[in-house]
Amino acid sequence: MKRQTTIFxxxxxxxxxxxxxxxSIWNVLVQSLGYIPAFGLTKPTLDYYIQVFSRAxxxxxxxxxxxxxxxxxxxxxxxxxxxxxxxxxxRKTRGGMLYAVRLPILVPHAVVAVFVIQILSQTGLAxxxxxxxxxxxxxxxxxxxxFTPSYLGTILAYLWKxxxxxxxxxxxFMSSISDTLGEAAENLGASSLRSFWEVTLPxxxxxxxxxxxxxxxxxxxxxxxxxxxxxxxxKALSVQTYLVYMSPDLLQRPLAMAMNGVVLLLSAGMAxxxxxxxxxxxRKVGGVK
Amino acid sequence: MKLVIENLNAGxxxxxxxxxxxxxxxxxxxxxxxxxxxxxxxxxxxxIAGIVPxxxxxxxxxxxxxxxxxxxxxxxxxxxxxxxLFPHRSVVENVAFPxxxxxxPKGERLHRAEELLEKVQLAGYGNRRPSELSGxxxxxxxxxxxxxxxxxxxxxxxxxxxxxxNLREDMRTLVLQLKEEFHMTVILVTHDREExxxxxxxxxxxxxxxxxxxxxxxxxxxHPASRQAADYFGNCVYIPGKVEGGRFTASGICFETDAxxxxxxxxxxxxxxxTETEGEYPVQVERVxxxxxxxxxxxxxxxxxxxxxxxxxxxxxxxxxxMKAGLQIxxxxxFLRNY
Numbered sequence: 001m002k003r004q005t006t007i008f009x010x011x012x013x014x015x016x017x018x019x020x021x022x023x024s025i026w027n028v029l030v031q032s033l034g035y036i037p038a039f040g041l042t043k044p045t046l047d048y049y050i051q052v053f054s055r056a057x058x059x060x061x062x063x064x065x066x067x068x069x070x071x072x073x074x075x076x077x078x079x080x081x082x083x084x085x086x087x088x089x090x091r092k093t094r095g096g097m098l099y100a101v102r103l104p105i106l107v108p109h110a111v112v113a114v115f116v117i118q119i120l121s122q123t124g125l126a127x128x129x130x131x132x133x134x135x136x137x138x139x140x141x142x143x144x145x146x147f148t149p150s151y152l153g154t155i156l157a158y159l160w161k162x163x164x165x166x167x168x169x170x171x172x173f174m175s176s177i178s179d180t181l182g183e184a185a186e187n188l189g190a191s192s193l194r195s196f197w198e199v200t201l202p203x204x205x206x207x208x209x210x211x212x213x214x215x216x217x218x219x220x221x222x223x224x225x226x227x228x229x230x231x232x233x234x235k236a237l238s239v240q241t242y243l244v245y246m247s248p249d250l251l252q253r254p255l256a257m258a259m260n261g262v263v264l265l266l267s268a269g270m271a272x273x274x275x276x277x278x279x280x281x282x283r284k285v286g287g288v289k
Numbered sequence: 290m291k292l293v294i295e296n297l298n299a300g301x302x303x304x305x306x307x308x309x310x311x312x313x314x315x316x317x318x319x320x321x322x323x324x325x326x327x328x329x330x331x332x333x334x335x336x337i338a339g340i341v342p343x344x345x346x347x348x349x350x351x352x353x354x355x356x357x358x359x360x361x362x363x364x365x366x367x368x369x370x371x372x373x374l375f376p377h378r379s380v381v382e383n384v385a386f387p388x389x390x391x392x393x394p395k396g397e398r399l400h401r402a403e404e405l406l407e408k409v410q411l412a413g414y415g416n417r418r419p420s421e422l423s424g425x426x427x428x429x430x431x432x433x434x435x436x437x438x439x440x441x442x443x444x445x446x447x448x449x450x451x452x453x454x455n456l457r458e459d460m461r462t463l464v465l466q467l468k469e470e471f472h473m474t475v476i477l478v479t480h481d482r483e484e485x486x487x488x489x490x491x492x493x494x495x496x497x498x499x500x501x502x503x504x505x506x507x508x509x510x511x512h513p514a515s516r517q518a519a520d521y522f523g524n525c526v527y528i529p530g531k532v533e534g535g536r537f538t539a540s541g542i543c544f545e546t547d548a549x550x551x552x553x554x555x556x557x558x559x560x561x562x563x564t565e566t567e568g569e570y571p572v573q574v575e576r577v578x579x580x581x582x583x584x585x586x587x588x589x590x591x592x593x594x595x596x597x598x599x600x601x602x603x604x605x606x607x608x609x610x611x612m613k614a615g616l617q618i619x620x621x622x623x624f625l626r627n628y
Contacts, residue, residue: 187361188435198389203377
């Protein structure tokens with residue numbers, strides 16, 4: 001009896017958080033179907049979902065968010081893996097260098113946005129250095145990287161945070177592969193680079209893809225960076241949804257919830273696709289989890 | 290290929306493991322590095338392979354200085370204790386891996402890999418994944434893969450220690466067969482005394498990063514260079530005595546020697562105690578242990594020395610039996626007593 005109570009108490013925080021998430025998801029789904037008795041909406045309908053997909057600003061917002069998520073994930077993974085490889089080759093997988101790598105992960109996204117504005121805006125540090133060194137005649141000649149429809153500033157901010165995240169996420173696993181199987185490959189005639197390409201990298205794909213998917217889903221639903229560094233139009237999905245949600249017209253609430261419902265379904269679809277890919281990869285690499 | 294190591298120092302960061310170690314291995318020779326855990330034998334092997342960098346000294350393979358060459362350019366291949374097959378490749382792809390690194394076309398390398406699998410009695414296993422094989426089969430695949438690299442020097446890092454006794458014996462036989470067939474120079478790291486003595490042309494005994502003795506198995510066992518070397522093989526008996534005027538004398542033992550005057554311990558192995566013929570050395574049976582194929586009989590001599598001798602399983606010894614045994618001293622080994 002005491003043992004069961006202990007288990008229950010230990011699980012309580014997890015159950016509480018899961019409960020809040022499930023209740024929120026339930027609320028989103030119910031309200032997205034137009035059922036909000038407090039606003040006099042009592043008849044469930046799919047009209048709001050139909051309305052969502054017929055809005056040009058929503059579709060362009062989806063496209064913006066997919067583009068931000070995709071580029072952030074792809075470049076973070078590529079550069080993060082290269083950083084991890086460099087750390088492994090320099091045998092800097094512990095100690096001070098690892099703390100330096102971890103530092104950007106700890107910085108909040110809003111602070112990262114401020115850094116990026118300070119450095120990359122047309123009056124930022126990069127522009128000033130370029131001007132001081134004579135590369136630019138005027139600050140305004142510095143390319144416009146922030147607040148553009150390409151969302152380059154947002155993607156760069158994500159890269160600043162997520163490249164170290166990928167490196168840190170995959171480092172321990174890649175290091176253990178490199179120290180054993182990578183060493184075996186070199187011992188059999190593979191150069192250091194070839195050993196990485198033939199052995200360490202393929203065996204690390206499940207872990208790398210896990211890191212990539214976490215970044216993709218996070219950047220897809222991320223709010224602060226697209227809001228602070230993105231353009232006025234088109235908006236990112238999270239920003240667009242929030243604006244509709246905060247509309248003074250409360251009857252817009254089911255529409256905002258339908259948008260959230262779409263985000264939810266897309267995220268769930270990605271998680272499912274990820275599980276299937278990981279399952280197949282794990283089978284292919286002989287059970288390396 | 291002849292290996293020459295000169296004044297080698299190596300270790301991990303500030304921890305120096307090997308100290309001024311010199312060793313030479315002839316082409317086609319089978320040398321075992323024997324010693325207790327932590328004595329530096331695996332570090333020596335990894336330094337030869339380039340996995341652990343040499344801090345000082347030189348390693349020459351076939352006259353070429355390979356001390357600072359990268360691992361993949363050395364022409365040495367290690368067979369690791371933990372096997373290290375690539376789990377994402379099939380068995381035949383594993384064996385073909387070194388050939389792929391050498392640029393051998395796919396068809397040819399797979400054909401040669403299949404041939405090597407036949408050599409290690411694993412024909413037909415090529416399409417399996419390493420995880421579908423037993424430990425012994427995995428180790429044979431690793432051996433085939435090492436052979437595919439055509440190493441100038443094959444380095445075996447306790448490759449049989451994780452296998453059970455029967456498989457271990459099979460692997461030893463297979464390695465010796467393939468060593469002859471491929472005319473390889475082989476260095477085996479082991480802490481299994483029997484394995485080192487039975488497989489090697491020479492045994493190099495290591496303690497605390499230094500080479501204590503390097504000689505033929507018989508020489509190392511029968512004429513250990515130091516008391517430490519003698520004790521490593523265990524089961525030796527020390528009989529205290531004195532050398533005076535070129536003569537060693539102890540209780541019931543006397544022989545001529547070149548040793549200088551002083552107090553010595555005469556080292557004898559259990560085989561020196563001859564219980565088949567009557568002699569001048571009184572002993573009493575203290576304990577008899579049946580071990581299946583033989584008996585271990587403990588004899589207590591009148592001077593208190595305890596002898597543990599292996600006798601045929603059918604021998605009729607009982608605790609309390611007394612006899613006067615003979616002592617076949619052969620070439621005596623004396624260690625100066627400094628206590």
